Amino acid sequence: MIWSKIETLSRQEIEKIQLERLQETVNRVYEKVAPYRKKMDEMGVKPQDIKTLKDLAKLPFVTKQDMRDNYPFGLFAVPKDKLVRIHASSGTTGKPTVVGYTQGDLDTWTECVSRIACMGGATPKDVSQICFGYGMFTGALGLHYGLENIGSAIVPSSTGNSEKQIMYMQDFETTLLVATPSYALRLAEVARGMGVDPIKDLKVKIALVGSELLTEAMREEMHKYWGKDVLVTSNYGMSELMGPGVSGECEYLDGMHINEDFFIPEIIDPVTGEVLPAGEKGELVITCIKKEGLPLIRYRTKDITRLIYEPCKCGRTFVRMENLSGRSDDMLKIRGVNVFPSQIEEVILSFNELGPHYEIIVEREGYLDKLTIKVELNFTTDSFKELERITGEVKAKIKTVLGLDAKIKLESPNTLQRFEGKAKRVKDLRSK
Amino acid sequence: MTAKQLSVFIENRKGRLSEVLEVLKSNGVNILSMSLADTTEYGLLRLIVNKPELGKEKLTENGFSSLLSDVIILKIQHEVGSLQELLKAIEEADVNVEYMYGLSIDGEEAYVVLKSSNVEKTGEVLEAKGVETLLPEDVVKL
Numbered sequence: 001m002i003w004s005k006i007e008t009l010s011r012q013e014i015e016k017i018q019l020e021r022l023q024e025t026v027n028r029v030y031e032k033v034a035p036y037r038k039k040m041d042e043m044g045v046k047p048q049d050i051k052t053l054k055d056l057a058k059l060p061f062v063t064k065q066d067m068r069d070n071y072p073f074g075l076f077a078v079p080k081d082k083l084v085r086i087h088a089s090s091g092t093t094g095k096p097t098v099v100g101y102t103q104g105d106l107d108t109w110t111e112c113v114s115r116i117a118c119m120g121g122a123t124p125k126d127v128s129q130i131c132f133g134y135g136m137f138t139g140a141l142g143l144h145y146g147l148e149n150i151g152s153a154i155v156p157s158s159t160g161n162s163e164k165q166i167m168y169m170q171d172f173e174t175t176l177l178v179a180t181p182s183y184a185l186r187l188a189e190v191a192r193g194m195g196v197d198p199i200k201d202l203k204v205k206i207a208l209v210g211s212e213l214l215t216e217a218m219r220e221e222m223h224k225y226w227g228k229d230v231l232v233t234s235n236y237g238m239s240e241l242m243g244p245g246v247s248g249e250c251e252y253l254d255g256m257h258i259n260e261d262f263f264i265p266e267i268i269d270p271v272t273g274e275v276l277p278a279g280e281k282g283e284l285v286i287t288c289i290k291k292e293g294l295p296l297i298r299y300r301t302k303d304i305t306r307l308i309y310e311p312c313k314c315g316r317t318f319v320r321m322e323n324l325s326g327r328s329d330d331m332l333k334i335r336g337v338n339v340f341p342s343q344i345e346e347v348i349l350s351f352n353e354l355g356p357h358y359e360i361i362v363e364r365e366g367y368l369d370k371l372t373i374k375v376e377l378n379f380t381t382d383s384f385k386e387l388e389r390i391t392g393e394v395k396a397k398i399k400t401v402l403g404l405d406a407k408i409k410l411e412s413p414n415t416l417q418r419f420e421g422k423a424k425r426v427k428d429l430r431s432k
Numbered sequence: 433m434t435a436k437q438l439s440v441f442i443e444n445r446k447g448r449l450s451e452v453l454e455v456l457k458s459n460g461v462n463i464l465s466m467s468l469a470d471t472t473e474y475g476l477l478r479l480i481v482n483k484p485e486l487g488k489e490k491l492t493e494n495g496f497s498s499l500l501s502d503v504i505i506l507k508i509q510h511e512v513g514s515l516q517e518l519l520k521a522i523e524e525a526d527v528n529v530e531y532m533y534g535l536s537i538d539g540e541e542a543y544v545v546l547k548s549s550n551v552e553k554t555g556e557v558l559e560a561k562g563v564e565t566l567l568p569e570d571v572v573k574l
Binding site: 377379380381382383384387409410411412413414415 | 437439441442443469471473474476478495496497498499501530547
């Protein structure tokens with residue numbers, strides 16, 4: 001089901017809305033947000049210079065650092081008394097990034113997530129269990145309001161207490177699961193441990209996964225644990241932009257449709273900042289064109305993707321962004337080679353003999369970087385030959401994909417750390 | 433002809449071996465013989481125990497990768513050359529011995545645990561030679 005007619009407008013109609021809203025937003029931030037005005041003045045660009053959508057490239061970028069520098073409310077375009085909600089990012093390094101919403105923003109957010117939930121197959125009949133951590137994190141409440149808005153029954157079970165989660169799923173006959181892909185897999189593992197087969201004993205038919213990269217291999221893994229007819233879609237967003245609801249996959253699973261009447265996407269070269277031609281891969285930059293509280297312009301997401309402008313079979317005309325290839329932040333440089341943890345994950349998941357959990361360790365020995373990958377055995381053997389065959393094959397495949405030698409360490413099942421939120425699977429032990 | 437061997441995958445990490453033994457101990461599984469082979473990263477612990485099925489079940493429950501496999505436990509005389517003679521016969525039958533370890537009991541006789549590429553054929557060779565082998569029910573009595 002397509003939630004809103006706007007999702008099927010022609011490119012011309014979409015661009016008309018975008019330009020109007022962009023001009024309005026730029027005018028407003030220039031007038032109301034001092035740090036923006038300062039940046040724009042420094043670059044010698046005025047709001048009236050924005051005559052076409054292409055002129056967006058004249059505007060300065062905003063980064064997470066700008067948000068920290070203006071902590072907590074320095075980039076807000078409304079006085080604090082207009083806010084009705086405040087969220088913050090986890091802020092693992094330094095101050096968290098703070099985001100605020102007016103009532104209008106919350107309505108926009110609900111609209112955006114309603115669309116994404118419908119793309120992922122949600123209907124008013126669903127019982128939706130939200131296994132995202134509730135709290136300052138935007139994921140849980142974002143999905144919560146969107147799914148509630150389309151009429152689905154919400155089970156706000158949050159993260160943790162996995163056995164109770166399985167009990168709710170059984171007793172409430174949960175049909176829709178919201179979680180990170182790694183937590184969804186963990187829940188399946190817990191269910192099996194309780195003697196509950198997620199495929200036969202549970203009724204989950206839809207998984208809306210997000211807040212973490214969903215690789216195709218991970219999607220397959222989801223089907224293996226939750227059933228092959230479960231519709232597993234990924235959706236995208238970040239608290240700086242609003243939270244979840246920026247984009248989501250439809251049933252054709254070929255990229256995530258961006259809510260273009262609220263967000264304008266650009267792809268830039270992460271090093272030079274130049275806008276790249278349509279279809280090229282680079283860093284995603286998003287401009288919020290309908291936000292009141294915190295209207296970020298040209299926000300550098302650090303996410304690497306590609307935009308797909310070809311029409312989608314589902315009938316939506318909104319541009320699609322390819323599933324992320326990684327984050328420019330997560331990118332590891334090992335012996336001079338750019339490595340995305342997702343590449344390693346794809347290799348590991350291609351082996352039935354290994355479990356889906358892994359750990360990547362990068363160390364420095366002398367002047368050389370050393371890459372170690374810990375994986376869990378998912379089969380039993382009494383033969384060194386078999387164990388050596390597996391490690392040899394994984395090593396060879398990693399070498400093909402990355403061009404790097406890695407040490408493969410086999411571990412017993414269930415020994416590597418499990419994560420309920422975003423998985424932290426990389427340990428970079430090199431002193432920077 | 434064959435008996436059950438319990439094998440466990442163990443990472444080369446301090447304390448891992450005793451964790452395995454702890455599981456066996458707390459479930460009353462008695463070890464009659466063992467062999468621990470290792471590489472720099474991991475090892476395989478192979479055991480002859482009085483209750484192999486229970487041992488495997490409990491180890492799996494505790495998150496260990498463990499397996500039961502068929503091995504032959506053969507009785508030999510405590511004499512120079514007795515083992516070599518049998519091995520030669522197995523070799524002549526074109527069967528490869530993968531590994532072996534001893535299972536010593538007081539007295540004049542000894543037992544050897546043997547895993548080969550073809551357990552059935554090995555059994556036939558030994559039977560032809562009149563060698564006594566232990567069955568699971570004999571193992572329990574040891």
